[in-house]
Amino acid sequence: MGEKSGKKKEFIIEKARDVFARKGFLTVTMKDIVEECGISRGGLYLYFEDTGSLFLEVLKKERESDSGEEIDKAETSVEMLSAFLREQKKEILGVKDSLIDAIYEYCFSLTRDHSEETEKKAAESFLAEENTRFHMSVKVLHSLIRAGIREGYLDCEKPLQEAYNIMFAIEGLKICAVSIGVTEEEVSNEINFLFSHLFIREDEEDEDDG
Amino acid sequence: MGEKSGKKKEFIIEKARDVFARKGFLTVTMKDIVEECGISRGGLYLYFEDTGSLFLEVLKKERESDSGEEIDKAETSVEMLSAFLREQKKEILGVKDSLIDAIYEYCFSLTRDHSEETEKKAAESFLAEENTRFHMSVKVLHSLIRAGIREGYLDCEKPLQEAYNIMFAIEGLKICAVSIGVTEEEVSNEINFLFSHLFIREDEEDEDDG
Amino acid sequence: MGEKSGKKKEFIIEKARDVFARKGFLTVTMKDIVEECGISRGGLYLYFEDTGSLFLEVLKKERESDSGEEIDKAETSVEMLSAFLREQKKEILGVKDSLIDAIYEYCFSLTRDHSEETEKKAAESFLAEENTRFHMSVKVLHSLIRAGIREGYLDCEKPLQEAYNIMFAIEGLKICAVSIGVTEEEVSNEINFLFSHLFIREDEEDEDDG
Amino acid sequence: MGEKSGKKKEFIIEKARDVFARKGFLTVTMKDIVEECGISRGGLYLYFEDTGSLFLEVLKKERESDSGEEIDKAETSVEMLSAFLREQKKEILGVKDSLIDAIYEYCFSLTRDHSEETEKKAAESFLAEENTRFHMSVKVLHSLIRAGIREGYLDCEKPLQEAYNIMFAIEGLKICAVSIGVTEEEVSNEINFLFSHLFIREDEEDEDDG
DNA sequence: CATGAATGAGAGTTCATTCAT
DNA sequence: GATGAATGAACTCTCATTCAT
Numbered sequence: 001m002g003e004k005s006g007k008k009k010e011f012i013i014e015k016a017r018d019v020f021a022r023k024g025f026l027t028v029t030m031k032d033i034v035e036e037c038g039i040s041r042g043g044l045y046l047y048f049e050d051t052g053s054l055f056l057e058v059l060k061k062e063r064e065s066d067s068g069e070e071i072d073k074a075e076t077s078v079e080m081l082s083a084f085l086r087e088q089k090k091e092i093l094g095v096k097d098s099l100i101d102a103i104y105e106y107c108f109s110l111t112r113d114h115s116e117e118t119e120k121k122a123a124e125s126f127l128a129e130e131n132t133r134f135h136m137s138v139k140v141l142h143s144l145i146r147a148g149i150r151e152g153y154l155d156c157e158k159p160l161q162e163a164y165n166i167m168f169a170i171e172g173l174k175i176c177a178v179s180i181g182v183t184e185e186e187v188s189n190e191i192n193f194l195f196s197h198l199f200i201r202e203d204e205e206d207e208d209d210g
Numbered sequence: 211m212g213e214k215s216g217k218k219k220e221f222i223i224e225k226a227r228d229v230f231a232r233k234g235f236l237t238v239t240m241k242d243i244v245e246e247c248g249i250s251r252g253g254l255y256l257y258f259e260d261t262g263s264l265f266l267e268v269l270k271k272e273r274e275s276d277s278g279e280e281i282d283k284a285e286t287s288v289e290m291l292s293a294f295l296r297e298q299k300k301e302i303l304g305v306k307d308s309l310i311d312a313i314y315e316y317c318f319s320l321t322r323d324h325s326e327e328t329e330k331k332a333a334e335s336f337l338a339e340e341n342t343r344f345h346m347s348v349k350v351l352h353s354l355i356r357a358g359i360r361e362g363y364l365d366c367e368k369p370l371q372e373a374y375n376i377m378f379a380i381e382g383l384k385i386c387a388v389s390i391g392v393t394e395e396e397v398s399n400e401i402n403f404l405f406s407h408l409f410i411r412e413d414e415e416d417e418d419d420g
Numbered sequence: 421m422g423e424k425s426g427k428k429k430e431f432i433i434e435k436a437r438d439v440f441a442r443k444g445f446l447t448v449t450m451k452d453i454v455e456e457c458g459i460s461r462g463g464l465y466l467y468f469e470d471t472g473s474l475f476l477e478v479l480k481k482e483r484e485s486d487s488g489e490e491i492d493k494a495e496t497s498v499e500m501l502s503a504f505l506r507e508q509k510k511e512i513l514g515v516k517d518s519l520i521d522a523i524y525e526y527c528f529s530l531t532r533d534h535s536e537e538t539e540k541k542a543a544e545s546f547l548a549e550e551n552t553r554f555h556m557s558v559k560v561l562h563s564l565i566r567a568g569i570r571e572g573y574l575d576c577e578k579p580l581q582e583a584y585n586i587m588f589a590i591e592g593l594k595i596c597a598v599s600i601g602v603t604e605e606e607v608s609n610e611i612n613f614l615f616s617h618l619f620i621r622e623d624e625e626d627e628d629d630g
Numbered sequence: 631m632g633e634k635s636g637k638k639k640e641f642i643i644e645k646a647r648d649v650f651a652r653k654g655f656l657t658v659t660m661k662d663i664v665e666e667c668g669i670s671r672g673g674l675y676l677y678f679e680d681t682g683s684l685f686l687e688v689l690k691k692e693r694e695s696d697s698g699e700e701i702d703k704a705e706t707s708v709e710m711l712s713a714f715l716r717e718q719k720k721e722i723l724g725v726k727d728s729l730i731d732a733i734y735e736y737c738f739s740l741t742r743d744h745s746e747e748t749e750k751k752a753a754e755s756f757l758a759e760e761n762t763r764f765h766m767s768v769k770v771l772h773s774l775i776r777a778g779i780r781e782g783y784l785d786c787e788k789p790l791q792e793a794y795n796i797m798f799a800i801e802g803l804k805i806c807a808v809s810i811g812v813t814e815e816e817v818s819n820e821i822n823f824l825f826s827h828l829f830i831r832e833d834e835e836d837e838d839d840g
Numbered sequence: 841c842a843t844g845a846a847t848g849a850g851a852g853t854t855c856a857t858t859c860a861t
Numbered sequence: 862g863a864t865g866a867a868t869g870a871a872c873t874c875t876c877a878t879t880c881a882t
Contacts, residue, residue, distance in 0.1 A: 030876075
């Protein structure tokens with residue numbers, strides 16, 4: 001596999017991203033990629049053996065560029081929490097051009113038939129990684145909440161469970177966004193709820209919530 | 211289209227359910243169904259023109275049999291709430307043999323290329339229905355929570371937002387269950403959290419949460 | 421083959437005629453007929469074993485009803501000639517709803533692969549019949565022309581050849597009508613030419629013909 | 631679409647010609663072509679998307695090679711006329727291995743169901759072209775006849791109508807040749823008749839014509 | 841490296857034909 | 862007679878994958 005001309009490989013990865021964003025994962029064919037890239041059929045095989053391995057690289061690159069800059073700029077734990085949620089909200093609302101559904105489809109494909117042992121291993125490893133990513137986020141959230149509590153801004157009894165709840169709710173928003181659809185208002189309300197929830201009772205506003 | 215022998219149609223729907231549960235939606239072929247049913251190639255077309263229409267009927271049947279019996283047995287609003295959450299938990303934990311991922315894949319397929327206008331209409335209508343189902347659940351939860359408050363068992367400031375949160379979290383649990391995986395403990399904890407959350411503060415226990 | 425309920429057979433033949441008029445012969449399927457008739461698939465086979473045998477009966481019936489009434493009414497040979505040509509003209513102009521192209525397609529199909537000896541015989545016999553029909557027309561025309569000459573109305577040196585020419589030209593008009601198309605004017609001019617041609621020289625007009 | 635290796639494309643066109651000559655147009659399948667060519671199933675689609683587009687190219691090539699050489703060699707208009715008719719005669723008699731019936735079937739197919747607008751356009755355009763070819767021939771014949779008259783060899787009152795008559799008769803001969811069949815004698819007689827017809831009366835012989 | 845022609849497996853789909861009822 | 866469900870053959874078309882250049 002030509003590690004030499006990384007240029008072309010990068011090019012393919014970029015183009016492929018658009019295809020995956022448009023078509024998801026399962027229905028994307030090597031032909032789709034070839035056509036999007038304007039390269040030869042055989043040429044693609046010099047770099048990627050199938051859509052699965054290509055998708056992995058697309059995802060890797062995607063995540064490298066998702067730097068979470070805003071969060072880095074935050075200074076207090078509450079600001080970081082807020083930045084994290086804002087970023088998630090942005091992601092959820094910008095779901096149309098994202099790889100979210102492609103990722104789900106890829107996950108689904110991994111949990112199914114694997115003729116070869118190698119494939120099975122790769123599948124397990126990817127899912128384990130994704131699982132870790134999720135739990136890392138929970139962990140970070142947990143830390144932030146506890147820090148917020150320590151600093152006197154937040155107040156909650158089960159910070160870990162709150163962290164989990166935030167992550168599950170975000171996952172829920174995402175999957176809704178790419179399936180049945182969510183309105184911007186619904187996203188805002190939920191994100192705000194998740195956030196405001198953590199504050200000490202005296203902060204509570206008397207909003208009309210039905 | 212043989213509308214008469216509902217027997218065979220039912221048979222196909224049942225067999226097809228297994229295929230969809232096993233392979234999701236996008237990669238299922240008419241041939242898969244034919245082989246699962248042990249019928250002839252052309253025979254299937256007597257009943258269903260494509261996997262999409264077959265899937266819709268599978269789903270319809272699936273939901274008819276999901277009667278929500280437990281909820282019906284509940285007497286107080288809190289019991290109903292509890293029953294609802296228990297049912298969701300059961301569903302999430304039994305995700306392996308469910309149609310959940312197939313449904314997601316079907317939704318994804320609908321949000322993409324539709325050559326014909328008819329298809330587009332059908333797609334929109336299905337997604338609208340699913341959306342309605344979601345919001346109906348929110349509405350029911352909202353009512354239950356308010357009833358619980360009125361009856362003095364529950365206490366929460368934003369019942370509607372709580373209802374939304376429960377639904378998003380459940381969706382999150384589901385998608386996690388079929389993608390990166392969740393442990394039974396994680397599901398239990400989250401479901402319990404969603405429930406206990408609604409109770410009046412004095413009930414709060416001093417659990418160790420991290 | 422049920423010769424009993426001739427009623428139903430007639431019904432099928434009538435409906436089938438429309439199908440052949442619309443689709444020609446080669447692309448018509450037994451299914452097309454079944455659908456046009458609104459009868460059962462198996463039912464059709466009780467009366468006709470394939471589209472070929474059905475077409476033969478359609479054609480037979482069609483020709484029985486084409487009685488050539490006008491010609492019968494004519495008294496002199498010249499009137500009969502004129503009536504014959506008028507009828508042909510009408511047929512050529514009304515080609516859209518006719519079986520003409522179906523007949524050609526049927527002829528073509530007969531001149532090709534016949535797996536069974538029986539088929540081959542049937543094919544030869546049909547073509548021989550059609551051939552006879554053509555030559556009968558030539559013969560009749562020939563007689564009329566000679567009669568016209570005898571009666572002093574017409575004048576031509578090679579009446580048989582004229583008769584052939586008329587028939588070939590008519591066939592040419594027909595095939596043009598169903599393939600590349602002909603205007604009403606072209607048909608009129610040609611038919612008139614074929615007719616006026618036969619008259620004695622003194623009758624000739626000084627039309628502008630380019 | 632491999633536009634490069636015109637070699638293979640030519641090869642396919644040549645082989646396909648034989649298939650169309652043998653089977654006509656309507657019943658020819660892509661599979662027939664594939665088998666005749668001895669290439670792979672998918673291979674054919676690299677060059678032609680369906681039998682229609684392939685047939686168009688077969689026809690194009692066929693007509694390019696029909697150079698009308700004899701006519702070019704002729705010096706006087708009467709010689710050209712004679713050469714034209716001889717060529718037509720040859721064509722009519724050699725009808726077994728020709729594309730004539732395939733062309734008719736193709737025309738028929740064009741005058742029927744077109745699901746897509748593009749197809750409809752293509753159909754209209756082809757038929758218009760064929761129509762033009764016919765009228766071009768009429769025009770050429772008309773010119774030749776007038777020239778023959780001017781030069782004193784021919785004598786006829788309606789040269790345009792004579793030209794039309796020749797063309798319709800030739801079309802008639804052709805369609806008869808591929809359907810009910812014509813004998814060589816019938817063709818000779820008709821062609822001679824069409825030709826001799828145009829000569830001045832004094833030339834007329836006292837042939838026995840019935 | 842890169843190309844793209846070529847292959848062949850496989851899915852979709854349609855119908856002629858049969859046969860139990 | 863009549864039905865229409867069922868079968869299976871045949872065709873269309875698409876792609877993953879290879880390989881000679």
